[in-house]
Amino acid sequence: MKLSKDNFSEWYNTVLEEMDIIDLRYPVKGMPVYKGWGFGIMKRAFGILEDLLEKHAHEPMLFPLLIPEDNLRKEGEHIKGFEEQVLWASALNPEEGERKLAIRPTSETAIHPMLAYWIRTHADLPFKMHQTVCVYRYETKATKPLIRGREVFWNEAHTAHAGKEDCERQIKEAVEIYKEFFKSLCIPFKLVQRPEHDKFAGADYSIAFDMLMPDGKALQGGTVHNLGENFAKVYGLTYDDEKGEKKFLHQTSYGISMRALALLIAIHGDDKGLVLPPFVAPIQVIVIPVFFGEKEPVIAECRKVLQELKDKGVRVKIDARDMRPGEKYYYWEGRGVPFRVEIGPKDIEKKQVVLVNRLGEKTVVPQEEVSDRILSSFVHLTEKLRGRAEAEQKTRTKTAKDLEEAKALMEKGGLVELGWCESEECAEKIAEATGAELRGTIWGGKEHKEKCAVCGKDGKLAIVAKAY
Amino acid sequence: MKLSKDNFSEWYNTVLEEMDIIDLRYPVKGMPVYKGWGFGIMKRAFGILEDLLEKHAHEPMLFPLLIPEDNLRKEGEHIKGFEEQVLWASALNPEEGERKLAIRPTSETAIHPMLAYWIRTHADLPFKMHQTVCVYRYETKATKPLIRGREVFWNEAHTAHAGKEDCERQIKEAVEIYKEFFKSLCIPFKLVQRPEHDKFAGADYSIAFDMLMPDGKALQGGTVHNLGENFAKVYGLTYDDEKGEKKFLHQTSYGISMRALALLIAIHGDDKGLVLPPFVAPIQVIVIPVFFGEKEPVIAECRKVLQELKDKGVRVKIDARDMRPGEKYYYWEGRGVPFRVEIGPKDIEKKQVVLVNRLGEKTVVPQEEVSDRILSSFVHLTEKLRGRAEAEQKTRTKTAKDLEEAKALMEKGGLVELGWCESEECAEKIAEATGAELRGTIWGGKEHKEKCAVCGKDGKLAIVAKAY
Numbered sequence: 001m002k003l004s005k006d007n008f009s010e011w012y013n014t015v016l017e018e019m020d021i022i023d024l025r026y027p028v029k030g031m032p033v034y035k036g037w038g039f040g041i042m043k044r045a046f047g048i049l050e051d052l053l054e055k056h057a058h059e060p061m062l063f064p065l066l067i068p069e070d071n072l073r074k075e076g077e078h079i080k081g082f083e084e085q086v087l088w089a090s091a092l093n094p095e096e097g098e099r100k101l102a103i104r105p106t107s108e109t110a111i112h113p114m115l116a117y118w119i120r121t122h123a124d125l126p127f128k129m130h131q132t133v134c135v136y137r138y139e140t141k142a143t144k145p146l147i148r149g150r151e152v153f154w155n156e157a158h159t160a161h162a163g164k165e166d167c168e169r170q171i172k173e174a175v176e177i178y179k180e181f182f183k184s185l186c187i188p189f190k191l192v193q194r195p196e197h198d199k200f201a202g203a204d205y206s207i208a209f210d211m212l213m214p215d216g217k218a219l220q221g222g223t224v225h226n227l228g229e230n231f232a233k234v235y236g237l238t239y240d241d242e243k244g245e246k247k248f249l250h251q252t253s254y255g256i257s258m259r260a261l262a263l264l265i266a267i268h269g270d271d272k273g274l275v276l277p278p279f280v281a282p283i284q285v286i287v288i289p290v291f292f293g294e295k296e297p298v299i300a301e302c303r304k305v306l307q308e309l310k311d312k313g314v315r316v317k318i319d320a321r322d323m324r325p326g327e328k329y330y331y332w333e334g335r336g337v338p339f340r341v342e343i344g345p346k347d348i349e350k351k352q353v354v355l356v357n358r359l360g361e362k363t364v365v366p367q368e369e370v371s372d373r374i375l376s377s378f379v380h381l382t383e384k385l386r387g388r389a390e391a392e393q394k395t396r397t398k399t400a401k402d403l404e405e406a407k408a409l410m411e412k413g414g415l416v417e418l419g420w421c422e423s424e425e426c427a428e429k430i431a432e433a434t435g436a437e438l439r440g441t442i443w444g445g446k447e448h449k450e451k452c453a454v455c456g457k458d459g460k461l462a463i464v465a466k467a468y
Numbered sequence: 469m470k471l472s473k474d475n476f477s478e479w480y481n482t483v484l485e486e487m488d489i490i491d492l493r494y495p496v497k498g499m500p501v502y503k504g505w506g507f508g509i510m511k512r513a514f515g516i517l518e519d520l521l522e523k524h525a526h527e528p529m530l531f532p533l534l535i536p537e538d539n540l541r542k543e544g545e546h547i548k549g550f551e552e553q554v555l556w557a558s559a560l561n562p563e564e565g566e567r568k569l570a571i572r573p574t575s576e577t578a579i580h581p582m583l584a585y586w587i588r589t590h591a592d593l594p595f596k597m598h599q600t601v602c603v604y605r606y607e608t609k610a611t612k613p614l615i616r617g618r619e620v621f622w623n624e625a626h627t628a629h630a631g632k633e634d635c636e637r638q639i640k641e642a643v644e645i646y647k648e649f650f651k652s653l654c655i656p657f658k659l660v661q662r663p664e665h666d667k668f669a670g671a672d673y674s675i676a677f678d679m680l681m682p683d684g685k686a687l688q689g690g691t692v693h694n695l696g697e698n699f700a701k702v703y704g705l706t707y708d709d710e711k712g713e714k715k716f717l718h719q720t721s722y723g724i725s726m727r728a729l730a731l732l733i734a735i736h737g738d739d740k741g742l743v744l745p746p747f748v749a750p751i752q753v754i755v756i757p758v759f760f761g762e763k764e765p766v767i768a769e770c771r772k773v774l775q776e777l778k779d780k781g782v783r784v785k786i787d788a789r790d791m792r793p794g795e796k797y798y799y800w801e802g803r804g805v806p807f808r809v810e811i812g813p814k815d816i817e818k819k820q821v822v823l824v825n826r827l828g829e830k831t832v833v834p835q836e837e838v839s840d841r842i843l844s845s846f847v848h849l850t851e852k853l854r855g856r857a858e859a860e861q862k863t864r865t866k867t868a869k870d871l872e873e874a875k876a877l878m879e880k881g882g883l884v885e886l887g888w889c890e891s892e893e894c895a896e897k898i899a900e901a902t903g904a905e906l907r908g909t910i911w912g913g914k915e916h917k918e919k920c921a922v923c924g925k926d927g928k929l930a931i932v933a934k935a936y
Contacts, residue, residue, distance in 0.1 A: 023586075028534050032532075036528060036597065039529050040528055061503060062501070063494070088557070090555065095608070099495075138559040138560075
């Protein structure tokens with residue numbers, strides 16, 4: 001089937017299916033199977049995230065899937081956020097006195113009660129953990145693969161702090177970690193503080209990474225929540241400060257889901273299929289023997305290059321299938337493999353290989369330089385992909401002076417910036433006028449003051465977009 | 469608290485709690501929390517396993533947690549194996565027509581039905597995948613941390629093959645992968661084929677890795693199942709062979725659970741606490757500044773060594789806490805960190821460091837050789853731990869001529885080898901006489917023929933042990 005990214009929705013579904021990302025035919029709604037290539041990419045992306053978190057002293061932990069009902073219900077605002085969507089677990093013959101058990105919709109209510117055992121004094125703080133698990137919500141809205149489902153693969157981090165200041169510092173650290181993560185995936189973003197009426201249930205405030213999808217809609221790719229003392233008060237989580245006084249913990253939580261995979265696919269892909277940044281590709285280099293006559297010497301040469309690359313830690317494979325080289329190029333381009341090495345009899349004669357990157361840039365490389373050249377090409381391609389994606393986002397982000405201009409700009413899709421006073425009333429008027437959502441105010445860096453495009457009062461620069 | 473491994477059960481529980489392995493106070497029975505140090509070890513161990521599987525062409529995948537009831541029930545023998553223990557998931561307001569959903573007790577019934585979409589001809593075979601997930605069983609027996617629980621962290625592999633022969637080859641490959649895995653964890657084992665009455669529900673036969681625990685009891689550390697055509701017939705899984713004829717798939721599955729962590733702890737630990745093989749230790753080297761006066765020059769020297777080790781890929785940390793060096797030694801020995809580097813003013817003067825491994829072997833190393841020496845010491849310590857564990861297993865494995873001798877040997881615990889004719893009747897008599905379990909016949913290598921210790925008929929050498 002001929003792919004065309006101009007029809008993004010069709011392109012996306014076709015790529016998911018044909019490139020072995022997921023299989024939607026699993027017989028439970030909103031729960032696809034992650035196939036080898038798709039999970040291979042996701043595993044590497046989340047590996048990068050986990051390494052970053054652990055470098056910043058987040059301990060890897062694993063909390064149980066099931067949460068007793070009374071713990072889940074304790075934070076009243078929190079449970080209201082998704083009560084209807086909770087899945088419950090039960091045994092055929094439960095033991096006497098067994099409490100009702102929820103399948104985790106998110107893990108605050110599993111983790112926080114345990115902190116009462118672990119944190120006594122300021123010396124036990126900060127507390128920082130992360131886990132990579134699935135969370136479950138019985139979504140009744142239409143599900144969309146890797147974007148909205150009933151089983152959400154994600155990494156969630158949870159922290160606790162002595163005092164508001166250290167908690168704010170942690171929010172900044174979390175944002176920096178996520179920035180670094182998305183940078184390594186070559187995915188540009190806008191950082192916004194979500195409107196009061198759209199923050200995480202139980203949080204003081206929520207910061208979100210909003211990404212621009214090819215169809216002009218915004219997708220939330222990650223969130224960072226300042227929970228303040230809200231959960232600590234509910235679960236009675238205190239510590240003794242330096243004067244020996246009992247204080248409530250300040251807490252944060254933040255997460256990035258399988259949407260990172262959706263973004264990787266959507267943002268970098270082209271009419272040939274996937275385009276993978278080298279550091280997340282399950283196979284970084286595919287070596288393709290080009291035969292005209294005797295096979296063995298060509299294969300032997302390919303093996304030599306393979307071994308050399310392996311020794312440098314490159315994820316590399318030979319495709320020695322009985323197919324024409326052109327078919328193999330097509331196959332591996334579709335899967336987004338960043339580099340292809342072609343070796344034929346002529347190349348062997350000239351002691352060279354042909355190196356082609358996924359963007360079609362072709363160079364002839366002396367054989368003895370092949371591994372060094374590929375390693376430096378990883379950086380080059382990564383920067384190129386990042387630059388391309390950033391340029392695209394920049395082109396499709398416009399600033400509007402007033403509602404009318406915002407409406408006109410919104411018709412073309414993309415992100416529209418305009419002033420907003422932070423009232424829910426004006427947010428509704430903006431949404432009504434533009435047919436889009438007010439995503440929040442721009443977060444970080446200098447203050448972005450701006451008069452409200454609706455009421456003219458003092459406000460901040462905000463982002464409006466149609467959203468997933 | 470003073471640890472003594474002579475009282476193994478108390479030692480084990482104390483180590484789990486004090487060394488931040490798990491916390492049993494989570495309010496759901498049989499579902500402890502994995503804490504940072506414990507999950508850090510497990511993550512690394514399973515990382516080694518995943519790398520081995522992927523090196524042998526198993527694709528990483530992820531199947532949903534929930535399995536429709538009709539799929540689960542299709543293989544009649546299989547479901548009988550754990551029907552009472554299945555946990556079921558339900559929403560508050562399920563959508564119309566939603567089938568009853570089981571929380572996966574194991575994944576055959578999730579995975580196999582999908583193979584009908586993926587496998588058409590012999591060219592699609594072999595199929596090999598693995599996933600690291602938790603499985604759930606509502607155990608009614610007493611649970612034991614990391615050994616028997618209601619939430620079991622594990623890695624499971626599933627394969628499909630054209631023909632019996634390739635399936636048998638896969639069984640051997642699986643056994644080799646697991647051997648390699650346990651070798652890297654320095655954990656010795658006995659390979660046995662489980663008796664017919666004790667095989668995996670739905671399998672043709674099951675091979676198990678049995679390990680000897682310090683209390684003299686056996687623990688099953690991993691299993692490999694030949695499923696034959698049993699599941700393929702139930703789910704209608706066929707492929708076209710080279711002649712275009714429809715044939716049923718031959719299948720295998722194999723898994724290793726969090727018991728690998730229990731074994732690491734139990735087999736290597738000593739009266740000081742954990743002893744970790746270098747390749748699974750979250751921290752491989754702890755650098756401890758020893759002050760007598762000025763702190764800054766000592767810390768600076770420690771940082772230099774830290775950076776040098778980091779550059780070589782070593783997981784290393786400085787402990788600069790305000791405590792006496794002796795307290796720090798005690799702390800990190802308890803957690804099993806394989807190497808300690810001590811640096812004091814005298815060492816700086818002499819351009820040397822003091823290197824101490826977890827077994828107490830102390831050497832003075834010239835500063836410029838420190839990273840090379842540590843890397844080679846990793847191999848030395850690994851071999852030492854492996855040798856020690858193997859010697860222990862060998863000492864505690866005895867051969868009995870008859871039931872009487874088996875009984876006498878069994879009183880001291882350990883593994884007892886004796887002849888068995890493979891009948892369930894004689895197995896029961898052996899169990900009765902020895903107060904232990906017949907674990908199965910020795911698998912692999914040369915044939916171990918032996919007359920049955922009960923009936924005298926032709927049989928094989930089998931292993932008897934008390935078991936977890």
